[in-house]
Amino acid sequence: MPANVTPAYKAAEAAYRRARDPEERLECLREMHRTIPKHKGTEHIRADIKTRMKELSEQLAGPRKGGTRSGPATVIRPDGAAQVALLGPPNSGKSALHTRVTGSHSPSEPYPFATQFPQPGMMPVDDIYLQLVDLPSLAPEHPIPWIGNALQPADCCLLVADLAHAGTIDRVEALHEILAERNVHLVGDWPIYGDVTRGIDDPDPFAVYLPTLLVVNKIDLESGYREDVVVFEELTGYTYPWAGVSAETGEGLEELGHWLTSHLGVVRVYTKIPGQPADMSRPFTVRRGQTVQDVARLVHKDVARNLKYARVWGTTSFDGQQVGPEHVVADGDVLELHS
Ligand SMILES: Nc1nc2c(ncn2[C@@H]2O[C@H](COP(=O)(O)OP(=O)(O)O)[C@@H](O)[C@H]2O)c(=O)[nH]1
Ligand SMILES: [Mg+2]
Secondary structure, three states: OOOOOOHHHHHHHHHHHHOOOHHHHHHHHHHHHHHOOOOHHHHHHHHHHHHHHHHHHHHHHOOEEOOEEOOOOOOOOOOOOOEEEEEOOOOOOHHHHHHHHHOOOOOOOOOOOOOOOOEEEEEEEOOEEEEEEEOOOOEOOEOOOOHHHHOOOOOEEEEEEOOOOOOHHHHHHHHHHHHHHOOEEEEOOOOOOOOOOOOOOOOOOOOEEEEEEEEEOOOOOOOOHHHHHHHHHHHHOOOOOEEEOOOOOOOOHHHHHHHHHHHOOEEEEEEOOOOOOOEEEEEEEEEOOOEHHHHHHHHOHHHHHHOOEEEEEEOOEEEEEEEOOOOEOOOOEEEEEEO
């Protein structure tokens, strides 16, 4: 954060760091731009904010070519329990994986750079839905100017790699460099409590830190993939948690889903109306550490605004216990919201 900023700017910046929804982020950027003091010391960040505003509003509208829209929006509104970005070098099988677990028709082809635009899809894990966003491959010869903004709403990333393929290590290193230029950093630590404070220690509000799982794909072709991982770690120094999968045969994909929901700290909450049984068909999902108030916000903004208390049935409370809006919910809780 630049020196000598006002409380109003600080609040706007904090809101920006918390916001996931692209429209909301754009609002926050406008507020940052409005409240930032205009002096020499903020020149740099002001220019940055302006660029981000321009980029994000263009991304929400879709790219332009000669005055007409030439493609879909390049930033995907988060949906489901978490947004998971698929990153990797060309031909690693990102689109094949996406198609397999979400039922999408993301173009998966034997040639590189088949994927041009972000492609969202929902991956079911039991009764939880994760939003997977397929992305174009990142490589020096194929620059993606909008990738930094596209990754802002992501909660984590799958770094998909075919470790048996010669050249993968160089390509994965190049990918890290491309991301670092946009101040996007892949990290091996998965936070225990949600992600709401992500990047808070970085003075740059636009820095993105993505908890990363290395997904070693195409294990149907390579029985020695465990040794490949050892070599990969030795040569690159990257120490991400990893999982072996095959987008072709489906091996390892169920475990992958469970690994994600548990490491993202996805918490399922079911709601009920007084005097009626709970609706167990589809949960509301929040992250570990989130509260009754956060669930109410997902139900309806009026419910959230007028919330007085809740009754909760679950493992960490006695049946029908009355709790306040700040009560932290646990996986499997049934909530009755009272306003
Ligand atoms: N044998 C095998 N081939 C795969 C697997 N995943 C992807 N492929 C193939 O690898 C090629 C590149 O896949 P694609 O999904 O387009 O890669 P992307 O560029 O990372 O999106 C395609 O020919 C796929 O059929 C896998 O798990 N096993
Ligand atoms: Mg692809």
